[in-house]
Amino acid sequence: MSGIFKKITTGVTQTGSKVKNIVEVNRFRVRIVQKKRDVEKEYMEIGKLVFESYQNNNATVTIEGSILDYCQKISEMQGEVNLLEAKINDAKRLKECSCGEVVSKKTKFCPICGYKFKDAV
Numbered sequence: 001m002s003g004i005f006k007k008i009t010t011g012v013t014q015t016g017s018k019v020k021n022i023v024e025v026n027r028f029r030v031r032i033v034q035k036k037r038d039v040e041k042e043y044m045e046i047g048k049l050v051f052e053s054y055q056n057n058n059a060t061v062t063i064e065g066s067i068l069d070y071c072q073k074i075s076e077m078q079g080e081v082n083l084l085e086a087k088i089n090d091a092k093r094l095k096e097c098s099c100g101e102v103v104s105k106k107t108k109f110c111p112i113c114g115y116k117f118k119d120a121v
């Protein structure tokens with residue numbers, strides 16, 4: 001029995017400080033959706049540049065620099081999306097007790113109030 005509780009406590013100290021609760025997960029999700037929308041806009045800007053270049057019979061050389069700027073911007077945004085997704089995965093491994101304590105998903109009993117989680121695996 002004491003072994004189980006030791007394991008639970010370790011889980012809490014390792015992951016508890018990273019993400020608070022479900023609300024935070026939803027906030028990350030919203031930010032990902034917004035970021036992906038921004039990425040789509042950048043894609044469209046590139047398309048516009050390419051088409052305008054075609055229309056004006058310009059050599060691609062003149063737009064290469066601008067396209068590179070957009071590509072770098074998109075790469076940065078995708079990096080941010082990956083970071084947010086990693087945070088969500090961290091958060092998903094946690095759950096919150098009614099007493100406010102954040103514990104690992106695998107936790108069966110709250111180490112603070114002793115509540116028995118119904119979804120305990």
Ligand SMILES: [Zn+2]
Nearest residue numbers: 097099110113
């Ligand atoms: Zn509790």
